Amino acid sequence: MNAQQNRMSVIKTILKKKKENYLYEYLVQREKQGSFIKDCEEEQKAYFVSLRGLKDPAFSTRKKLAIESFESDKRAPGVSRFWERVLEKPRRRDEEDEQREEATKEKIPCTPNKRKADKYDYLDQSNSISPSERALRRKQTDSDHYKNATDDSSDEPKDPTNVSSNEHEDSTDDSSDEPKDAINESSDDDESDVVSGADVQNPFEVSTSPNISNWKLKNGELVREVLAQNTTRIMMWSKGKSRKDLNPQILSVLRLGLSSIIDLSSEFSNGMWTWFGEEWNALKAKVYEHIDMVPTQFEGNVKEIIDQIESMCDHYRYWDARDFLLDKIKDRSGTVIDQQITKIYFNIIEMFLMNPCIFMHRDGQRKKLSEMEYIIKIIAPTLDIIFSDLNHLIELRWGETMSKVTSPSRKIDMRIVHQASGTELSHTECAQAPTSAKVIRDRAKLYRTNKCILDSFLKEDIIAEADKNSVVFGLQFAGLKGHIIGIDLLDDGLYFGLQSVSFSFPIQLLQINTLRQALEILYFFKNNIKHKAMVLPDPNAERDPSRTILYKLKPKSTHLKANFIRSTFFTPRKS
Helix, strand or coil: CCHHHHHHHHHHHCCCCCCHHHHHHHHHHHHCCCCCCCCCCHHCCCCCCCHHCCCCCHHHHHHHHHHHHHHHHHHHHHHHHHHHHHHHHHHHHHHHHHHHHHHHHHHCCCCCCCCCCCCCCCCCCCCCCCCCHHHHHCCCCHHHHHHHHHEEEECCCHHHHHCCHHHHHCCCCCCCCHHHHHHHHHHHCCCCCCHHHHHCCCCCCCCCCCCCEEEEEECCCCCHHHHHHHHHHHHHHHHCCHHCCCHHHHHHHHHHHCCEHHHHHHCCCCHHHCCCHHHHHHHHHHHHHHHCCCCCCCCCHHHHHHHHHHHHHHHHHHHHHHHHHHHHHHHHCCCCCHHHHHHHHHHHHHHHHHHHCEECCCCCCCCCHHHHHHHHHHHHHHHHHHHHHCCCCEEEEEEEEECCCCCCCCEEEEEEECCCCCCCEEEEEECCCCCCHHHHHHHHHHHHHHHHHHHHHHHHCHHHHHHHCCCCEEEECCCCCCEEEEEEEEEEEEEEEECCCEEEECCHHHCCHHHHHHHHHHHHHHHHHHHHHHHCCCHHHHCCHHHHHCCCCCCCCCCCCCCCCCCCCCEEEEC
16 A cells, blocks of 8 residues: 555544544554654645545544544644654764764764653754754753753643743753844844843733633633733743843743734743643633634535546646646636646646746755745745736735734735725734744744734624634735734633644645645635625725714724724834
């Protein structure tokens, strides 16, 4: 059997009985197969794609459960321990090889470093350090402080007030070991590095009544109070600290906490997950019960078109696929989405046929392209086609334009705005490469700028039903990879940052099958934007002379969430 058949066999086996964590059961059995991929992201993505592709109606109920629980399953402790065990040996072997090489150069005895593997190293690859820095740290191994700073394997939350500056330098600051190109990407982070306690307004002044809120832990403590206590603790510790003391993780947690946001993807070392302990997964599950983050699969004619294209490409009939799509474009038949999908596939296949090495060198190495090159070549053209039927309603504004909803204004890579009123509906950020520091910074920025959009939306005179589907989505790109992120207000002063399934544009024609899932996710994103644009008040009616003369006061929102809004924290822009 090939790898796909192996995956389907395991999936059918685990779906025969109800499991607490389908992904974990899949990984345990999948590891025994020779085609198992020792790469966390690739193997889990292959599982999700295969799961969605399962057509057997006998497994439909548990298939749906497995799909809905995928995001929470992959962050469960059992899955984390599985990848820790799988990745520990090769990582330790690489570290020992580096140490031997460095020891040979320095002519000193070589003793392999027995540092215990970090439970979340596979989520934060930037924990790696240069050989020269590693040699320097080996000389410090007799220091108890160094041992405490490097051992993050404990599941217990760590108090940043008890963490020395050395620990922050050792975590994913990325300033020393990432490529210079990646470091330069941080230049678009226009916030000051240091948080001044004097400039911070306490967002937790308005308390939530315990008798009203339904967001409580098992011990009765309000989720918002946990957020407030831990954010305040970190804020007090951070006063007067320098950049060396505040790595991207600490800054992300602090900036989001001060904006009343719980980031459900904050599962790195010392992330927000440590505040809730064993109740973290239950909290996430409760949030996702309120918000749909699972895209709908293509059906009908669209599915038939994609199936036919993928079948041709699987047999390397790329020119036939291109001609088939060109004929459909000329025919101009089918629905709007049929025509959009056809044009997207045609453009991408044509691009690769004209230049197969557009993203890769002939030796298989990836090209070092800028974020703007990725945008121009594939991201912007694809999104322009997807939103082409909504040009009368919305507009995509590319380039680092200034947002009008954030205070102070922030530079945004792409803003989606209402055509008539100019109301901002979504923000997108793009990066050159998925380095951990850049991803964490962009994620914290996107959550907060899209929160400003959410707050502005909730202040509008929208219909009462609209606040039940108020989540605002944004896009985060790093190279050809992307995520949908979301932000919603679910309780008094309690926002949640959400993340959907990741997707990727093809890097070459051999990976054209990845485009289906990317488009399903992007059309899911489009439908949310369309909904927001359509429920906003009609700006033409508001400008009607009779209305402006007779009604001087602007109508206020009457739904409950309008009273739940809290301020968004931004540090001053760099001068």
